[in-house]
Each structure stands twice: as structure tokens, then as C-alpha cells.
Amino acid sequence: MSRPKKGPDRKRHAGRGGRPGDRGKKAAREAKRRDQKAREDRDRAKLLSRYEGIEPDGRVLCQYGTHAECALSDGTVRLCMLTPKVHKLFGVCVGDRVWTERGATDQERVITARAARRTEIRRKRGEEDLVGHVIAANVDRMAITAALQAPPLRTGALDRYLVLASVLGVDPMIIVTKIDHAGEDAPEWAALEPYRALGIPVVATSAESGAGLDELRTELRDRVTVFAGHSGVGKSSLCLAMGLEGSPEAGDMSTARGRVRGRHTTSIARLLELPDEDGWVVDTPGVRAIGLVDLQPEDARVHFPEFAEFAAECEYASCLHRSEDGCAVREAYNDEALAASRYEGYVRLMESLLADA
Numbered sequence: 001m002s003r004p005k006k007g008p009d010r011k012r013h014a015g016r017g018g019r020p021g022d023r024g025k026k027a028a029r030e031a032k033r034r035d036q037k038a039r040e041d042r043d044r045a046k047l048l049s050r051y052e053g054i055e056p057d058g059r060v061l062c063q064y065g066t067h068a069e070c071a072l073s074d075g076t077v078r079l080c081m082l083t084p085k086v087h088k089l090f091g092v093c094v095g096d097r098v099w100t101e102r103g104a105t106d107q108e109r110v111i112t113a114r115a116a117r118r119t120e121i122r123r124k125r126g127e128e129d130l131v132g133h134v135i136a137a138n139v140d141r142m143a144i145t146a147a148l149q150a151p152p153l154r155t156g157a158l159d160r161y162l163v164l165a166s167v168l169g170v171d172p173m174i175i176v177t178k179i180d181h182a183g184e185d186a187p188e189w190a191a192l193e194p195y196r197a198l199g200i201p202v203v204a205t206s207a208e209s210g211a212g213l214d215e216l217r218t219e220l221r222d223r224v225t226v227f228a229g230h231s232g233v234g235k236s237s238l239c240l241a242m243g244l245e246g247s248p249e250a251g252d253m254s255t256a257r258g259r260v261r262g263r264h265t266t267s268i269a270r271l272l273e274l275p276d277e278d279g280w281v282v283d284t285p286g287v288r289a290i291g292l293v294d295l296q297p298e299d300a301r302v303h304f305p306e307f308a309e310f311a312a313e314c315e316y317a318s319c320l321h322r323s324e325d326g327c328a329v330r331e332a333y334n335d336e337a338l339a340a341s342r343y344e345g346y347v348r349l350m351e352s353l354l355a356d357a
Contacts, residue, residue, distance in 0.1 A: 094138060141170055297320065
């Protein structure tokens with residue numbers, strides 16, 4: 001006996017959205033997330049209302065899970081605890097301005113709220129991380145550190161850091177380290193000229209001889225500056241030479257696989273105070289790949305300001321300056337009107353952004 005035919009396949013006729021029940025569950029989850037966000041926004045606003053008109057009394061120097069080392073307005077440095085509510089609603093990182101209150105004893109302080117951030121420095125945890133995590137806040141300037149020869153200068157890394165600074169809205173500068181390891185006629189000096197032409201301050205320094213440190217202190221005064229750069233370029237040695245309290249120990253170099261690179265000596269980000277100066281420096285862990293969070297391929301071109309003059313002559317307003325017909329930027333590169341290293345760095349950046357899109 002033949003089995004009776006069943007009705008139409010509900011899954012087949014449910015459309016691209018899947019089964020009606022699945023769509024309903026998804027909508028319910030989204031509504032739940034919206035409600036939770038609205039509750040958290042209300043809770044944050046309620047907490048912050050307690051401190052309206054009151055300046056934060058602490059600045060986060062280093063964060064360890066549910067505790068943070070803070071410089072307080074009374075001149076002391078204390079290890080402060082984050083309340084579970086603050087940890088959930090705000091979270092803190094190096095550079096955050098926070099309000100604290102007395103804990104169980106006079107020696108204990110508890111972080112009760114965090115002020116809004118002016119800027120955030122984010123870094124991807126991996127290729128799948130599309131949002132990134134905040135490693136420093138309220139930064140005014142990015143000091144990109146690079147050695148000329150040990151490890152060798154890579155202008156592509158400089159370009160990515162400069163784009164990152166532009167995206168974040170912080171002023172960039174370049175610190176050349178270990179200048180006593182390279183002669184005045186080293187070819188790497190010429191590679192820095194395109195950055196000088198853009199008006200980016202370039203300070204040449206040596207942690208060993210002290211050359212350039214006074215000029216660097218002047219540049220860092222009255223600012224919160226994040227030190228960025230790959231491992232081994234001398235960030236930690238530079239911090240030690242400048243007398244920054246709490247600086248990590250300098251590391252040695254690795255020559256694994258025939259390449260000269262640094263070993264990581266900074267394991268967590270720290271905010272270091274400049275001695276006798278009104279300024280702070282964020283020393284971040286060395287990273288080999290800079291995660292440009294939320295940067296779309298079509299937006300990358302605006303972060304290369306020297307392109308603007310030529311881009312106005314491109315045949316198409318949407319030109320990405322790669323292989324499009326009538327691209328005046330590429331023509332300027334071919335005519336050597338643009339620095340070759342900068343345009344080639346842009347093309348490599350675009351390739352990586354398009355691959356991730």
C-alpha cells in the first residue's frame with residue numbers, strides 16, 4: 001500500500017529566511033539584546049549622574065583583570081578594585097579617567113565609574129576579530145618607533161601606523177631609535193623623507209648615548225602619547241633611558257629564520273609618567289600585525305593626504321587608485337611625483353583590506 005502524500009515541504013516554502021519559527025526566535029533574541037543594551041545605558045547614566053560636575057580622581061596606569069593600578073589626585077598610586085557593575089558596564093584600560101571611593105579600609109580604593117573616553121586605541125586579537133579590544137584610552141599622540149637597521153626599517157609598518165593614527169584622530173610622530181647603530185649616510189634615512197614632507201615630526205634618538213632625548217621630552221610634554229612599534233625597535237630601552245618609572249626591561253634580539261626581530265619585553269600596556277614633566281607615555285606590547293578596526297577599503301585613500309591633489313583629477317570619483325582607468329594618482333606615481341614607497345604601501349594595504357572585506 002502506498003503511503004499518503006504529505007503536504008508541501010514547509011522548509012522549502014519558508015523562503016530565504018528559513019522556517020517561520022526560526023525567524024521568530026531570531027527576532028526575540030535581537031529584542032532581548034536591545035532591551036539589555038537599553039538597561040545598561042540607563043544604569044551607566046545613573047552611575048555617572050552621581051559625579052556630574054566632579055572631576056575624576058584617578059587615572060588608570062595598568063589593568064589586571066578586576067583590579068587596576070591608578071594614579072590618584074592626592075599623588076599616591078593605589079591598586080584599586082573594579083566593582084562587578086563597573087566591570088560589566090564600563091570596563092577600564094590604560095589611560096582611563098575614573099572615580100574612586102574608599103574601600104573596606106583607608107588603604108583600599110574601589111573604582112565606582114569611568115569617564116567617557118576621548119579616543120580609543122584598539123587592536124585585533126586575530127583575523128576573526130572584527131571589533132578589536134581597547135588597549136589605551138584618551139591618547140593625544142601616537143609616537144611610532146622604528147629602528148633603521150636592527151630590526152630593519154619597514155616603511156609599510158610606518159604607513160599602517162600612520163593610517164591608524166589618522167583613523168583614531170590622534171597626531172602622529174616618528175621616533176627613530178638606535179641611531180648610533182647606523183651611519184649618517186645609511187640609505188634608510190632617505191626612506192623617511194616622504195614623512196618629513198608631510199609635516200610629521202621625526203625625532204632621531206639613541207637610548208645608549210642619550211642623543212635626541214631632550215627634543216623627544218619636549219615633543220611629549222603636556223600630552224598622553226602612545227608608543228607604538230614592532231618588537232625590538234627599542235621602545236622599552238627608550239622608556240628606560242628617559243627615566244620613565246615602571247618601564248619594562250629591555251629585551252634582546254632574535255635572528256630566527258634569518259630575520260632580525262625583537263623579543264617581546266612588554267607583556268601588558270602601561271601608562272608611564274614623564275619625570276619632572278606634565279606628560280604620560282603608554283607603552284604597549286609589540287605587535288607584528290596592526291589591526292585596522294572598522295576601516296573600509298574605500299576609506300583608506302583619505303588617510304594618505306598627499307594623494308588628494310592628484311585624486312581630484314581622477315576620471316572616476318570612486319577611484320581606489322589601484323588599476324582603474326584614468327587614475328591620476330597612479331599616473332603621478334609612474335611620473336615619480338609621488339613617493340614610490342608611500343604609493344606601494346597604500347596598494348599593499350588595500351590588498352589586505354580587500355582580502356578581509
